[in-house]
Amino acid sequence: MFAKNVPFEEFKERRMHCQEEVKKRGLKGVMIWSRGGGTWDRYAGAEYFANHYQQRCYLPDQEPLWSGRSHCVLMIPSEGEPVLIVTTMEFRKDLVAIDDIRYSTDFFGLVCDTAKELGMSEGEVGIMYEDVLTWKIGRKMKEQMPELKMIPCDDILSDMRVVKSQREIESIKKANEIGSAAMELIMNNVAAGKTEAQVLGPAMEKIYSEGAVLYFVVTSSGPYSDAVHSIDFPGYDSNRIIQNGEMFKVDLIIAYEGYICDFGRTTIVGMKPTEEQRRIIEIVVEACEHVISLVKPGITIKELCQAGDDFLLSRGVSLSAEQNDEKQIYAAFPPHWGHSIGLTWERPWFIHEEDVVLEENMYLAVEKGLYQPGMGTATYEQNLLVTKTGADVLTTSRKLWL
Known part of the structure; x- marks a missing residue:
């Protein structure tokens, strides 16, 4: 509040x-x-x-x-x-x-x-x-x-709630400022010899000391990196030690004055990815950034989704629901490109069936997950405001952690 x-x-x-x-x-x-x-x-x-x-x-x-x-x-x-x-x-x-x-x-x-x-x-x-x-x-x-x-x-x-007021935007920007700083702390703390819980620890102090609250956080890594979270409760593993070369990803959601920010990052423990690991992470980042570059008042959600799918296809990503080929990168399911946010997750959701037209001062999260059998799932998510001229990206933490 x-x-x-x-x-x-x-x-x-x-x-x-x-x-x-x-x-x-x-x-x-x-x-x-x-x-x-x-x-x-x-x-x-x-x-x-x-x-x-x-x-x-x-x-x-x-x-x-x-x-x-x-x-x-x-x-x-x-x-x-x-x-x-x-x-x-x-x-x-x-x-x-x-x-x-x-x-x-x-x-x-x-x-x-x-x-x-x-x-x-x-x-x-x-x-x-x-x-x-x-x-x-x-x-x-x-x-x-x-x-x-x-x-x-x-x-x-x-x-x-679709279009945010100036007072709401003030809180939204502060939420993203705190959340981005917390994400930097998390990603800089990823290292072999730690548990997922230990990686998250320093960021929690930042979140609470700034007057925000942890709404939701999940991590996954290593043999569980194809899952959304390594452990169902609390959503991050406090026992298994992460190792160099493993994929590590985090989805962080905090709330400030009731307004949430929701974004995620993926990296490789030790920061030395294989060619395949680098490729899947770079593609998911590039795909989301491509969709964000098209955001402006007047464009429809359906058009943004199609542009995102076309980008993935141009990079050799499959949109198939059958995902068994270990040499193939697939778009993870459910097949969406994000959603609106504010006090909660709101309409519109970025799906092809959605014809909503973007307006100035809508607050959006653009996200995607890519999956390759035997390697895991790489995710990426950014928060932004729709302005008269395009997207004002509020997530300031580093995009690529490679």
């Missing part, structure tokens, strides 16, 4: 826009659910409209002490003022862009009472981020509001 220079008027304008869309659809209002605490996933709803992050990890309901822990819901009626219902009171109220904030140890009862007060307890009401609801929350709502019909409308939020 924004901790300084909070644009309260901007949050109000977002809610008013949302309210207008709700009215157009004939809905009585919208419930915007979010979740926080031990998971960074799916906090963006309340964050976007209220500048509120629900701290405290999920805990099973322990009534009468608490219920609904880690969840919050912002209710915006079709007419009238919004209400934010929280499940803990430990937060900076001066930073939240909502006047009416409510709390009760009986979370489910408060949700129901507030919905009735706002005229949102029956009939058609919009819902955003329904996937964060537990079965219990859904069951309780149905028991207490049997005439309520929830209408999914995440598209209102996703459409609004």
